[in-house]
Structure formats: structure tokens, C-alpha cells
Amino acid sequence: MDAHSEPPSKRQICVVLIADPGRPLRLAQRTAVDLPQLLVNECADEIEWLVEADEYLLPLDDDGLVQLAANVSTLRDERGCDYLVYLTDLPTYQLDEPVLATLNTTHGGGMVAVAALGLGGARSLRQLLLHMVVALHSGADHENRSGSPRTLVGRDTAVDDETDGIESQESVRTLKGLPGRLIVFAGMVRSSAPLRLVPRLSSAMAGAIGTAAFGIFYTSIWSMADYLSPGRLLLISLLSVATMTIWLISSHGLWESPQGAHRRERRVLYNAATATSVLIAVTAMFLALFVMVLFGALVVIDVDYLEEYLRTDAGFTDYVSLAWLASSMGTIGGAVGANFSDAEVVRRATFSNREYERRQMSLQQNTKRSRTASPTS
Secondary structure, three states: OOOOOOOOOOEEEEEEEEEOOOHHHHHHHHHHHHHHHHHHHHOOOOEEEEEEEEEOOOOEOOOOOEOOOOOHHHHHHHHOOOEEEEEEOOOOEEOOEEEEEEEEOOOOEEEEEHHHHOOOOHHHHHHHHHHHHHHHHHOOOOOOOOOOOOOOOEEEEEEEEEEOOEEEEEEEEEEOHHHHHHHHHHHHHHHHOHHHHHHHHHHHHHHHHHHHHHHHHOHHHHHHHHHOOHHHHHHHHHHHHHHHHHHHHHHOOOOOOOOOOOHHHHHHHHHHHHHHHHHHHHHHHHHHHHHHHHHHHHHHOOHHHHHHHHOOOOOHHHHHHHHHHHHHHHHHHHHHHHHHOOHHHHHOOOHHHHHHHHHOOOHHHHHHHHHHHHHHO
16 A cells, blocks of 8 residues: 555545424534544445534424424535434424434434423433434434433334325334423423523513512511411412412413414423423522522621510521511512513413424514524524
8 A cells, every 4th residue: 555645535424413492402512512422433335424514493283293304404405414303392292102212214303392301411322323323324223332311211113205296204202201301391391591581581581679678677577577487488388489470470471372283282281391491481580589688688787676575585597487487478579570470581481382382483584584594693
């Protein structure tokens, strides 16, 4: 062999991960960094793997299913890639079970329902995508060395599919029974990012702080906080958080009525995830309010003056009781301020709203919007 001869160039294979905005896109971007090396380690062929992540929204059909199979060939041609995998945050169903992933080796594409990953993150997704891309490349199902995730609750089933007159067989991995639905529920709550909702409730927080501050300066609140037992204070705080949660859901129209197939189950799932997400956000707001009120009480109220008013020895626990009661009052008062929150921003945390938006769009509209946005992304 000539010492000056160049080694043969590796064959390049391009994989594009298109993803819904939010958690799916963040996971796709993180996975795209590590996936090429994992593919090199997994495949014996001399291949240079290129993995790209791009934001994209696919519309839904009348049954509420993502329109991937009918469009995967077009999307692959547009992006000039060999394989394409779509990551969506909307739960989807096939065979009367929640779907984790679908794979169609004939059309070179697949889909991952990120909610079905549950609380799992980039690590779970990497293993799943590795399994899927190797299967697409080999043209047959393939178990990677690490094993596929969710083997305890998932099952692979072949489904006959016909797109554009081409018969193919789609592999569908679903989640079984109640454990699978609980995993999807946990994934939906995580995708809603409830803690990110807290800063968007600024008007509610302002109303809560104003009401809670009143408790610091109003001496009757001091006496009441000193008199109430910890159990009663806990009950009051739970009622205040529940009141704020119900008010946010009702005033912003967050109660959902999804359409299409499995609408009954999806109605329960969507609303349970929405209620849990809002509850987590309100609880976080309550805890932040409690810390601020406690700090304010320690700064404003001198301990000697507190002892003189209560006519007993006062300590840190008295400040905690005062902050606890004032924060509960403030949380209820914050419900009024919640009316001035941006309803659209709050509503975007719900899944039914995302489904509604997708039902109003077409693939052509989304492609045009994606091309318009690409120079600035």
C-alpha cells in the first residue's frame, strides 16, 4: 500500500431528529451530541454517523394521531437524510395502549412519544433511539447491548400499514396496563414543566405578597398564628393551595376536552396532568412566599415587641407560625391576582391546547413556518 495514499472515506449516514418545542426538542438536542458515537460503537460497518436535531410540529389526523407515516418520505427528502425520527410531547395510542415508539423500516422513519418515557430523560431516550436507528439501518428489529428501556411494561407488536400504495409493517412499542398509563402521566407532568409556570404567575405572586405582607403588620394575625395548632395551620395551607389551583384552572379555562380516538381516557389523563402541574406550581409559589414572609417577619418584628404583645416567651417557632398563616392568606389573595396573568401563557402548559393548535394546521403551513423561522433559530 502506498504510504501517501489516503484511507478510504467513510460512508455518511444522516439521521434527523425532528421534535416538538419544549422538552422533546431539548432532549433531541442533547441526544444528538452523543448518539453518533453510540452508533459507531454499535455498528460494525465503517460509517460516519451525522445526527441533527430540528424543531418541527406535525399536524394530527381526525383521530388525534400524529401524521408521520404519510409524510415521512417527504420530510426525509426535504432534509436530505437517510432516517428520520419524530419526538412528540403528545401521548398517542395504538392497539388500545399508550405508545412509546413506532418504527417503519420501509419508510425509514419512526416516532417517540416523549411522555411515555415517564420521568426518564436523555439517558433513556439515547438507548431507545440507538435501538431504533440500528433497526432502521439493519432493516430489522435489533436489541442493543444495553437492552431496550421499559422492557417490563413495553411490548413490540407488528402492525400492517399501507402508505401511498406501499405495503409495509410498522413495529409499535406500547406500554401495558395501569403501570404504563402512570408512566405516561408522569411524563406529561414533566413535559408541562410546572416549575417554569411559577415566574409566569407574576401577577398572582404580587397579589400573594401584598396580602401576606398585611399579616406581618396586623397584630391580630400574630395572636391567631400563636393560637392555632400545627395541624390546623397545615389544613389552612392545604386549603389555600387547593383554592388557588382550582381558581387558576377555572379562570384560565384549563379543563380539557380532547377529541378523537380514546377521548375518554385522554380527558382523564390530560386533566389529571394539568391539575397536578398547576398544583406543583402553586405549591412552589407557596413555599417561596413562605420563605419571603418569614424573612420579612424576622426583619420587621422585634422579638421583644412580639413577646410583649403575645404576653409569653417568643422564639423562632412563633415567626414560623406567623409566616405559615400569612402565606396561606397570601396564597388565597393571589388567586385574585391570577386573573391578570397572561391566560395564553398559562394555557400553553396544557396538552389539549397543543392538540387544538395542531388540528388547525397543515403540513404545508408548518413547512413554510419552519423555513421562515430557520434563519433565526
